[in-house]
Structures are given as C-alpha cells and as structure tokens.
Amino acid sequence: MAIETVQVPRPSVVPAAPHRLSRKRWFTEIGWRHVVGVLAVIYAGFPIVYVLSASLSENGTLTGSNQLFAQVSGLNYAELNDTLFWTWMGNTLVIAIVTAIGTVLMGAAAAYAFSRFRFTGRRGGLTALLIIQMFPQMLAFVAIFLLLLGLGNVVPLLGLNSTLALICVYLGGSLGVNTFLMYGFFNTVPRELDEAAKLDGASHAQIYWTIILRLVAPILAVVGLLSFIASFGEFIIARIILQSEGNWTLAVGLYGWVSQRLDANWGLFAAGAVIAAVPVLILFLFLQKYIVGGLTAGSVKG
Amino acid sequence: MSSPLLPQMHDPVVALPPETPRSRRAARRVLRDADGGHATNFSRGFVVKLLLLAMIDALGVYVVMAAWGQGSFGILWSMVGLLVGANYVYFSKRALPMKYILPGLSFLLVYQIFVILFTGFVAFTNYGDGHNSTKADAIEALLIQNERRVEGSDAYPLTVLADGDELAFAIVTSDGDVRVGRAEAPLETIDEAEVDDDVVTAVPGYEVLGRQAILARQSDVTDLRVPVSSDPADGSIRTQDARSGYVFISTMHYDETTDSMTDALTGTVYTPNDDGQFESADGATLAVGWRVLVGFDNFVKAFGDPRYSTPFLKVFAWTVAFAALSVVTTFLLGLFLAMVFNDERVKGRKIYRTLMILPYAIPGFLAALLWSGMLNTKFGFVNQILLGGAEIPWLTDPWLAKLAVLGVNLWLGFPYMFLICTGALQSIPGDVLEAAKIDGAGGIRTWKSVTMPLLLIATAPLLISSFAFNFNNFTLIYMLTGGGPRFADASVPLGHTDILISMVYSISGVDGNAAKDYGLASALSIVIFVIVGTISAIAFRQTRKLEEIN
Numbered sequence: 001m002a003i004e005t006v007q008v009p010r011p012s013v014v015p016a017a018p019h020r021l022s023r024k025r026w027f028t029e030i031g032w033r034h035v036v037g038v039l040a041v042i043y044a045g046f047p048i049v050y051v052l053s054a055s056l057s058e059n060g061t062l063t064g065s066n067q068l069f070a071q072v073s074g075l076n077y078a079e080l081n082d083t084l085f086w087t088w089m090g091n092t093l094v095i096a097i098v099t100a101i102g103t104v105l106m107g108a109a110a111a112y113a114f115s116r117f118r119f120t121g122r123r124g125g126l127t128a129l130l131i132i133q134m135f136p137q138m139l140a141f142v143a144i145f146l147l148l149l150g151l152g153n154v155v156p157l158l159g160l161n162s163t164l165a166l167i168c169v170y171l172g173g174s175l176g177v178n179t180f181l182m183y184g185f186f187n188t189v190p191r192e193l194d195e196a197a198k199l200d201g202a203s204h205a206q207i208y209w210t211i212i213l214r215l216v217a218p219i220l221a222v223v224g225l226l227s228f229i230a231s232f233g234e235f236i237i238a239r240i241i242l243q244s245e246g247n248w249t250l251a252v253g254l255y256g257w258v259s260q261r262l263d264a265n266w267g268l269f270a271a272g273a274v275i276a277a278v279p280v281l282i283l284f285l286f287l288q289k290y291i292v293g294g295l296t297a298g299s300v301k302g
Numbered sequence: 303m304s305s306p307l308l309p310q311m312h313d314p315v316v317a318l319p320p321e322t323p324r325s326r327r328a329a330r331r332v333l334r335d336a337d338g339g340h341a342t343n344f345s346r347g348f349v350v351k352l353l354l355l356a357m358i359d360a361l362g363v364y365v366v367m368a369a370w371g372q373g374s375f376g377i378l379w380s381m382v383g384l385l386v387g388a389n390y391v392y393f394s395k396r397a398l399p400m401k402y403i404l405p406g407l408s409f410l411l412v413y414q415i416f417v418i419l420f421t422g423f424v425a426f427t428n429y430g431d432g433h434n435s436t437k438a439d440a441i442e443a444l445l446i447q448n449e450r451r452v453e454g455s456d457a458y459p460l461t462v463l464a465d466g467d468e469l470a471f472a473i474v475t476s477d478g479d480v481r482v483g484r485a486e487a488p489l490e491t492i493d494e495a496e497v498d499d500d501v502v503t504a505v506p507g508y509e510v511l512g513r514q515a516i517l518a519r520q521s522d523v524t525d526l527r528v529p530v531s532s533d534p535a536d537g538s539i540r541t542q543d544a545r546s547g548y549v550f551i552s553t554m555h556y557d558e559t560t561d562s563m564t565d566a567l568t569g570t571v572y573t574p575n576d577d578g579q580f581e582s583a584d585g586a587t588l589a590v591g592w593r594v595l596v597g598f599d600n601f602v603k604a605f606g607d608p609r610y611s612t613p614f615l616k617v618f619a620w621t622v623a624f625a626a627l628s629v630v631t632t633f634l635l636g637l638f639l640a641m642v643f644n645d646e647r648v649k650g651r652k653i654y655r656t657l658m659i660l661p662y663a664i665p666g667f668l669a670a671l672l673w674s675g676m677l678n679t680k681f682g683f684v685n686q687i688l689l690g691g692a693e694i695p696w697l698t699d700p701w702l703a704k705l706a707v708l709g710v711n712l713w714l715g716f717p718y719m720f721l722i723c724t725g726a727l728q729s730i731p732g733d734v735l736e737a738a739k740i741d742g743a744g745g746i747r748t749w750k751s752v753t754m755p756l757l758l759i760a761t762a763p764l765l766i767s768s769f770a771f772n773f774n775n776f777t778l779i780y781m782l783t784g785g786g787p788r789f790a791d792a793s794v795p796l797g798h799t800d801i802l803i804s805m806v807y808s809i810s811g812v813d814g815n816a817a818k819d820y821g822l823a824s825a826l827s828i829v830i831f832v833i834v835g836t837i838s839a840i841a842f843r844q845t846r847k848l849e850e851i852n
Contacts, residue, residue: 033642037654044658050683051672063681106406113402134838135418136774139827142810142820143420154369154377172413175406233665235777240812251667258671273668284663
C-alpha cells in the first residue's frame with residue numbers, strides 16, 4: 001500500500017535541454033525511440049488502414065480488397081441498408097447501454113452499503129463477492145441456456161430469444177466483478193463527509209444520491225464504460241440466447257457474415273466493422289485516462 | 303495498482319475500516335431515525351418507493367401465476383421468496399443495508415450463483431439428447447412415437463378446422479355426435495356444431511377449411527395428432543386424406559404398477575435402467591430416455607474415455623500454453639515499448655500512445671474476424687500483399703494456426719500491457735532510483751534490482767488476471783480459427799487450436815453442430831471453474847504477499 005500513497009516526480013536523469021545534444025548522441029539517446037515508435041504505430045495501425053480501405057473498395061470481395069485504396073466508393077456502406085445491420089447495431093447499443101446503466105446503479109448501491117453500513121454478514125458478503133468474481137459467468141453458459149429454457153415457458157420475455165433476458169444475464173454477471181471495484185473506490189471517500197451530512201439531518205438516501213454518487217463519479221464512468229464495452233463485444237451468451245436473426249447483436253451477426261461466405265461478404269463486413277468500431281473507439285479515446293485507471297485497478301477487457 | 307494515473311484503490315480485505323460498537327450504535331440510531339421520518343411523512347421519495355414496489359409486486363404476482371399455470375414450482379417458489387424479501391426489506395426499518403444490496407443481489411443470485419450451482423448439478427446428470435426431460439415426459443413421448451393405426455378400426459368422417467393459425471379436427475361419431483380437438487386439447491363433444499350428411503359444416507369459434515386451404519397446409523394436416531383423451535394410452539385421431547380420421551393407438555403399453563413398458567407387437571417387456579432408459583432383458587433400449595443422476599460418469603468419461611480424454615489432454619496443454627505465451631509475449635512487447643517511451647525528452651509521446659492503443663480500442667470480435675480474413679490462404683492481405691503472393695496456410699496448418707492465434711493475440715493485447723507498464727514505470731519513486739545511483743549501481747544493475755521488482759509487484763496481479771482472461775478467450779479462438787484445423791483422429795468435433803472453453807461449447811451441442819451433451823459439457827465447465835478459481839486464489843494470495851514486501 002505504501003507505494004500508492006507516495007506521490008513523486010518522474011525520474012529525470014538528464015536535465016540538459018535536448019537541442020544541445022550532438023546529432024549522433026541525439027539519435028543514440030532519443031532518435032531511435034522515434035524509429036521504434038513509428039514501427040509500433042505501423043504494426044498497430046496497418047490492419048485498421050486495411051479495413052478502412054476494404055470498406056471503401058468497390059467490388060466488395062476479399063480478393064478485390066487487397067490493393068489499398070484502389071477505389072474509394074461508398075457502395076459497401078450503402079449496401080448495409082439492405083441487410084439487418086442497422087437492426088443489429090440498434091440491438092447492440094440498447095443492450096450495452098441498458099446493461100451499463102443497470103450495472104452502475106445496482107453496483108454503486110451495493111458498494112455504498114458495504115462501504116458505509118456495518119451489519120452482520122458484511123464481511124461474509126464481501127468475501128463471497130470476492131470468491132464469486134473468480135468464476136466467470138460465461139463458463140456456465142449451458143446452465144444459462146437451460147435456465148432460460150425453463151424461464152421462457154413461464155414468462156417468454158425472460159426466456160430464450162429475448163433481449164431483456166440477455167440484459168438480465170449480463171447484469172448478473174457484471175455485478176460480482178464491478179461491485180468490488182466500486183467498493184474500493186467508495187472507501188476512499190472520507191466518512192466524515194457523510195457523517196457531517198447525517199448530523200445536518202440528511203437521510204441515507206439523500207447522502208447516497210446527493211453526496212456519495214457525485215464524489216465517486218470517476219469510478220462510475222469507468223465501470224459504466226467497461227460494462228458497455230464488455231457487453232458490446234460479448235459473443236458466446238448472445239449467440240446462445242438470441243436465436244432469431246432480427247434479435248442478433250453485432251457480434252453474432254457479423255460473425256454470421258464472415259463464417260458463411262467470407263469472400264463474398266467481405267466488403268459488407270469491412271463497412272460494418274468500421275461503423276461498429278466507431279462508438280467504442282470514440283469512448284476509448286475520450287476517456288483514455290479513466291480507462292487506464294480502471295484497467296489497472298484489476299478488470300480486463302472482455 | 304500504483305500509478306498516479308489510477309484511482310486509489312484500497313486492498314479489499316486489509317483496509318476494512320475499524321468497527322467500533324459505539325460508532326455502529328450511533329450510526330444505526332441516526333439512520334433509523336432518518337428512515338423512520340422517511341416512512342411516516344409520505345415524502346416524495348416514499349411515494350416513488352411505493353409506486354416502484356407496487357409495480358414490482360404486480361410483475362412478480364404475474365410471474366407466480368404464470369409459473370403456477372405451467373407447474374414450474376422452482377420458479378414459483380424462487381419468485382415468492384424474492385417478492386417477500388423485497389417487501390420486507392423496503393418496508394422494514396431494520397434492513398437498511400439490504401435496501402441498497404437487494405437489487406444487485408437478486409440478479410447475482412439468479413444469473414450468477416444459481417447458474418454456477420446448476421452447472422454443478424447438471425454435471426452429475428446425463429442431461430442431453432435422448433435424456434431431455436422427466437420420466438413422465440419420456441413415457442408420454444414413447445407412447446406417442448409408437449402409435450399405429452388400429453387394424454380394421456372404423457374411419458370417422460373428418461373435417462379440418464382452423465382457429466387462427468392453429469389447426470383442429472372435427473369428427474362425427476357413430477352416434478352422430480360431433481367431437482372437436484386440437485394438438486394440445488383432447489376431443490370434446492360440441493353440441494352446437496352443424497352437420498350435413500355426416501360432414502361437419504360449421505363449428506362455433508372455428509373456421510372450416512376448404513380444399514385449397516388444406517392443400518396449402520398439407521403436411522401440417524397429416525402431421526396433426528389430436529389426442530382422444532388426456533390419457534396418452536387412449537391414442538389419437540390422425541388423417542391422411544383430410545376426409546376420414548382413424549384412431550391410432552400406441553403399440554407400447556406402460557404399466558404403472560410394475561413400472562414397465564410392454565411392446566404389444568413383440569411382447570417384449572422394457573424396464574427402467576440406471577441410465578434413465580427403458581431396457582429389455584436382451585439389452586435393447588427405447589429411444590427416448592429421461593435425465594437421471596449418473597454420479598461421476600461424466601468426469602470419468604472426460605478423463606477415462608479415450609474419445610474424450612485424448613483430445614482433452616491436447617486441448618488442455620494448448621490452453622495453458624496459449625494463455626501463458628499470450629501473457630508473456632504481450633507483456634514483453636508492452637514493457638519494451640513502455641521503456642522506450644518512458645523518457646520525457648521524446649516528443650509526441652501522447653500521439654504515439656493514442657495510435658498504439660488503437661488495437662485495444664477495437665472490439666475483440668471485430669479484430670478476430672478482420673484477421674481471419676487477412677490471414678486467408680489464397681486471398682488474404684497478408685499472403686497476397688505483404689508476402690508477395692505466397693500461399694501460406696496460416697489458419698489451416700496445425701502449427702501455423704497456433705502461431706497465428708498467438709500473433710493476433712499479441713496485436714490485440716500489447717497496448718494493454720504497454721499502458722499498465724507505463725503506469726507502473728512512472729509510479730516508481732525517483733528517490734529509490736537516485737539512491738541506487740548514489741550507491742554505485744549501473745544502469746543494468748538498477749534495472750535488475752530496483753526497477754524490475756517494483757514493476758512486477760505492480761503488474762503481477764494484472765498479469766495473472768490476464769492469464770485467467772486468455773484462458774477463457776473464447777471469442778478470439780472461435781472467430782479466428784473456429785478451433786480448427788480439426789484433429790484427424792478424433793470422433794468429436796475438436797481441433798488443434800481449440801481451448802477448453804471452445805471445447806465445452808462444441809461438446810454441449812448448443813450450436814447444433816453435434817449431439818447435445820449438457821452433462822459432459824457441464825462437467826468440463828466445472829473442471830475449468832476449478833482451474834480458474836485456483837489461479838485466481840493463488841493470484842490473490844500472491845498479491846498480498848507482494849504487498850507485504852513494501
């Protein structure tokens with residue numbers, strides 16, 4: 001823990017200004033780093049450049065997409081309108097957004113209780129959470145399938161082939177992991193703040209909604225984001241639960257295109273992939289700083 | 303865990319704030335007063351709470367009634383339990399913490415804890431194709447499957463009816479009564495029906511189908527089976543020509559007192575065996591069985607039956623190798639890049655960083671699908687353009703496919719490692735490095751004895767969780783190679799790049815490519831649970847040990 005509380009300046013070994021270095025020395029000390037950087041950027045970026053070019057290619061096949069930017073046309077994007085792509089995009093966004101909001105609301109509430117109240121079973125509950133988050137829900141996909149089969153007989157809305165059912169499953173799976181993440185952050189908000197509010201006559205609900213939630217906003221953003229990204233790209237459970245084509249998510253639908261007729265559907269896939277990557281990419285770039293924090297705090301991208 | 307970039311996390315168990323009885327009492331008193339004021343004043347919050355609970359109760363009661371109608375008592379009692387719990391928690395003054403925990407807890411209970419326990423249960427059953435349901439369902443299915451037309455029985459004049467999309471039959475009995483029934487509703491006498499010369503012309507609530515309509519739905523009509531009564535032993539009415547119906551009676555007969563099936567044609571007697579099937583004295587079994595507990599059979603099958611154990615061992619070895627190598631390669635590349643850019647004199651580091659994390663910002667499934675096209679042997683970008691027309695079978699040769707999977711995962715994963723290594727490097731205190739320098743340590747010595755240990759302390763838990771994540775990286779494998787190329791010698795649909803989770807997916811049969819075997823799949827899931835759980839537990843203890851060093 002000690003390491004976390006020490007705030008130190010970054011190591012600055014050479015205080016001298018760079019422009020005073022001779023050319024040769026500049027290269028051996030700094031210049032080569034730019035060479036590495038450019039190579040790394042090319043490595044990271046060339047598939048992305050390729051998919052952009054393929055999405056703009058006119059003939060839409062795998063073979064025809066190899067020459068980078070040989071043609072530039074919006075044909076593939078226009079053709080997406082004849083497919084279920086936009087339906088899938090809508091489904092995916094609805095599922096990911098609702099899951100993210102639900103995870104944040106319920107996870108934050110539970111973290112608040114564990115962080116602020118002292119009750120019997122609290123330690124047991126925390127330990128249980130810790131153990132539960134070690135078991136990925138995805139592994140129980142057979143049991144999830146069977147559970148929804150049974151639930152669907154009673155309430156079709158909670159059974160197979162229902163978006164709502166998928167959201168419920170995602171919510172159940174993400175709470176174990178995220179509650180713990182939030183709990184750690186809630187503990188860093190000084191208790192004196194809510195005790196002062198309590199003395200001023202605020203109820204527990206007022207303290208929660210008006211004081212605590214505002215102070216923990218960064219972790220709410222991280223959890224919401226991670227949950228959004230995780231459910232945006234989740235495949236195995238979505239594939240099992242959503243059976244009719246109109247209910248598919250992007251992951252299931254695009255996989256269908258590529259696995260069925262790789263060559264012929266390539267242009268469509270490339271265009272779809274570019275559009276599908278945009279929301280996540282934007283979120284990522286704007287919230288880079290938060291995400292780095294969330295990642296290193298113990299969760300991994302799903 | 304220790305970068306200035308990060309939110310400051312407390313160690314979950316070590317840092318629980320101290321609990322004193324006094325503070326606890328005081329807190330409880332204050333909270334109870336606040337809560338009491340809340341509930342009696344009919345404030346806005348209380349009204350909202352009341353409305354929300356009323357809605358939840360209404361939905362819950364609907365579920366309970368639907369479950370009652372379907373006879374699903376497990377769902378019924380769980381729902382009653384949740385409803386009673388919710389109402390108690392939100393109207394009692396004593397359950398304050400639960401008010402915040404319950405919403406999340408109920409989802410966690412149903413969709414995480416229950417499914418894990420249920421996986422454990424299914425692992426000990428033979429649930430799967432041929433053993434799909436209860437014994438009563440299996441008996442009914444057997445009786446229906448073995449129905450034959452009773453030789454020499456009378457033909458009933460029959461009319462095909464429709465109620466919306468659902469078909470029904472109306473027959474005229476020898477007494478002149480009209481009886482109507484559908485697939486799910488046995489025959490009933492309807493007095494209001496109109497009959498003209500033994501042909502039913504109108505039945506209230508139904509539409510009489512004409513010739514054209516019948517032709518259009520010919521196969522539906524010939525497939526329709528209308529039970530004579532609610533007892534499957536009484537047989538059913540079926541038709542071939544949509545004009546005359548015949549009674550079909552099962553050649554099988556189930557005797558409840560002896561719990562046995564008798565085939566009336568051959569006289570063979572079938573009795574239930576331990577595997578949940580009816581078996582005759584000479585060992586022949588009937589096709590439809592029911593699910594029973596089979597003890598450790600599934601585990602024995604996974605480890606003992608060479609059809610499963612040989613691929614299982616190969617898949618297991620590859621899973622461990624894949625997860626470990628993925629972590630090592632991504633970590634090394636990420637660390638190298640982090641070191642290269644951990645120098646303030648390099649200009650444009652932010653731009654480099656933003657461009658380099660692009661692969662990480664792209665949803666994993668898109669990246670895997672994209673690479674599967676780029677690595678295509680004949681038309682892919684890598685072979686055609688980068689390698690000048692070579693035809694290297696990246697995804698279809700056993701070893702190259704493994705290399706390709708690791709290569710793609712390196713591309714996907716190095717930005718993550720780059721980010722966390724950068725964070726960890728920047729959080730190493732400058733005075734420690736300075737002290738090492740003053741003590742006379744050179745660059746390499748400082749790196750080996752100071753930087754590296756501190757870096758590992760900070761990143762070890764993340765490396766282990768990355769290992770656990772890749773251990774179950776289903777999306778990458780399934781989208782990139784689909785587990786292929788197939789093992790040449792295995793009867794089960796598994797391949798050289800299958801990892802345990804994709805093996806479970808293939809064996810479970812939920813994708814419809816193989817026979818369903820939920821029992822075996824669940825047993826394998828349990829094995830993975832144990833492995834992943836052990837890894838996480840070790841990781842957790844290790845983390846605490848490493849932190850004690852500080």
